[in-house]
Amino acid sequence: MAEPRILKLGILADTSDLVKGLKGAESAVNDSGSRIGEGFKKVGVAVAAAGAAIGTFAIALGKQSIQAAIQAESEQNRLAQILRTTGATEKEIQVLDQQAKALERVGVVSGGNIKVLQSQLATFDLSAGAIQRLTPAILDYVTAEKGAAASADDFKSMTNGLAQALNGNFASLTKTGFVLDENTKEMIKNGTETERAEALVQVLNSTYKGFNETLAETSEGRLIQLRNNFDQIKERIGNVLLPVLQQLTEFFVQKILPVIDNLVARFEKDANPAISKMKDVIVEFVLPALKNLWAFLTDYFFPTIKNLLTPVIDILRKAFEFLSNKVQE
Numbered sequence: 001m002a003e004p005r006i007l008k009l010g011i012l013a014d015t016s017d018l019v020k021g022l023k024g025a026e027s028a029v030n031d032s033g034s035r036i037g038e039g040f041k042k043v044g045v046a047v048a049a050a051g052a053a054i055g056t057f058a059i060a061l062g063k064q065s066i067q068a069a070i071q072a073e074s075e076q077n078r079l080a081q082i083l084r085t086t087g088a089t090e091k092e093i094q095v096l097d098q099q100a101k102a103l104e105r106v107g108v109v110s111g112g113n114i115k116v117l118q119s120q121l122a123t124f125d126l127s128a129g130a131i132q133r134l135t136p137a138i139l140d141y142v143t144a145e146k147g148a149a150a151s152a153d154d155f156k157s158m159t160n161g162l163a164q165a166l167n168g169n170f171a172s173l174t175k176t177g178f179v180l181d182e183n184t185k186e187m188i189k190n191g192t193e194t195e196r197a198e199a200l201v202q203v204l205n206s207t208y209k210g211f212n213e214t215l216a217e218t219s220e221g222r223l224i225q226l227r228n229n230f231d232q233i234k235e236r237i238g239n240v241l242l243p244v245l246q247q248l249t250e251f252f253v254q255k256i257l258p259v260i261d262n263l264v265a266r267f268e269k270d271a272n273p274a275i276s277k278m279k280d281v282i283v284e285f286v287l288p289a290l291k292n293l294w295a296f297l298t299d300y301f302f303p304t305i306k307n308l309l310t311p312v313i314d315i316l317r318k319a320f321e322f323l324s325n326k327v328q329e
Helices: 002-085 090-106 111-122 128-146 152-166 182-190 193-208 211-215 219-269 276-328
Strands: none
Touching: 002 090, 002 111, 002 219, 090 111, 090 128, 090 211, 111 128, 111 152, 111 219, 128 152, 128 193, 128 211, 152 193, 182 193, 211 219
């Protein structure tokens, strides 16, 4: 009988080991699951934080973009209005706008400051043609005297001085070291507008020609150009968002507020509306509002947001190109 007891004890011993092994495995699995769960929690927190950061950035970018678009529109309207009062045509106004954009791409001066310069010249009743001829030379002059980061006030004050020179007051030129011969003074004083502008351009070019573009090749200039590129992109985004904001405002005023007013009026008539009336409320007020909202989103909002992808991609591309160039240096 001894053998069966030995066999039974052996089986019990083996089973005990198996149970211990299973419990150990279960503990290991639970421990691993706990660590994995903690890992997912950490990932979730990181994703949430990243999402919040992206959302904050998007809101800030949208706000800055709208402000940039409004500022650019204001600058262009000021220039256009001044030029119209002096008899400039819409085509001439458009040419100056295109000139500002082209000069911004090749130099360090922002489009806004170029518009400041052009507008200031326009206040002296100069023609669009004379303004177009003078603008590049004045950009070279101001950036040479004030540096790549010349401010709007710098452009305004120094342009005023040059415009006064066109009327025979040469102080702004002589105090900066220009030596004018009598023939040049005579031409600037008494020549036609075209002759006076050309004479002043020759004076400025004799010392500063190409300075604005040369600055764009320096480290400081490339940084300023990158900033200007970002400002251009923000302006483009703002030009897209501004109509969206206006449309959204009009949509709520014309489509949503009347629904809310009608809904409030319905509840004011019956302070304790029955549950059965809620169906009528939903059918009569809520569903039309949702239908209007969906139409707005699909017909206008979503297509507009899709168009925003292009300037956003431009931001990333320009930033990558700039960083790549810096690394290669």
